[in-house]
Amino acid sequence: MKKLLILLFIGLGSMTINAQADTTPLKGKVTIEVDGLACPFCAYGLEKNLKQIDGVESIDINIDEGSVLLGITKGKQTSKNVVLEKIKEAGFTPGDIKKENDG
């Protein structure tokens, strides 16, 4: 039982480390899939949370597509895990992140 608990803690610890490890930089424009985006009035919290990220200059929430187009200031960058964490804090489930052409 004791060994099982130790293994469980090690397992949980490594999961946490893995979850925090994705520091892939995000630049320019990125589209993030956001699951659970079914109530437009609830999206205010999502917009507010994403605005707190340093370098984010535009947020375009598309309820129909269940996605957010994030514009990051030229010369600045943020990381994937920061964006995903802000979406989770807002009460939604983040999905794939796709880089958009800046045009």
Add this chain to the structure above:
Amino acid sequence: MVKFKTILLPTLLLVLLSLEMAAQGPPIFTDTPIMLGVQGRGVRTFGNIISKENANAYAQILVVPYNITSKWQVDAVVPYISISPEGASSNSGFGDLKVFTKYQLYKKDGKGKTLRGLIKLTETFPTGNSTKMPALGSGAYQTTLSLVNGYVTTKYGIYGEVGYNSAGNNLPDNLIYNIAVGYPLLPQKYPPNQLNLFLELNGNYVFDNIGNNLFLSPGIQYIAGRKLLFESGIQIPLADTAPINQQTNYILRIGTRILIF
């Protein structure tokens, strides 16, 4: 009442079901399991105009929710009540204060949809004057444990709430049950400009052989941008356990929700 049940109720259901569905906000009389937006970062206030056979009353209610996390919320409900009975002097003042907390039990999100459930614990404090008639409060501490569930998509929303209310001071316990369906009328977008229709059933089964109270509650809601929502609904009794001369004719609710945090 018979006319209402046989003609108006089926017509209302038919009209609602035939509408093109498109997104919605929280129900007007039933609780929501989605503790986002104004549910966790704003204030809600509404006026209830209550018409009874033997009295008219007005209750202005202020609800202040606060999200501790996205899964955990605390709320305070402060009512100010004015009652004018027929042939007797009126009474007004603060009613019973309620404090409740909600905790999200589960969440299953998909593209444009979410299934959520939470547990809600409500404590009612007998702060309303119950010694002078007409009484403004129940005169009893009450504790309610509820489960609130909802399945919300970009096309419709279904909400359900069931709770057991345990009352002190020899008042009977009761079972609270609410169900709501929401249908958006306008295409959804953000920032929102939404017009939503709701049809709700709000029930309350009182133990100790007292019986069932049930309201049919149609309502309309307008979301005017990121931070402001207006709503109105009317509760029409389908079953009322009060004596004939004290029964409820209707309860009209007019309210707003404002995001401030």
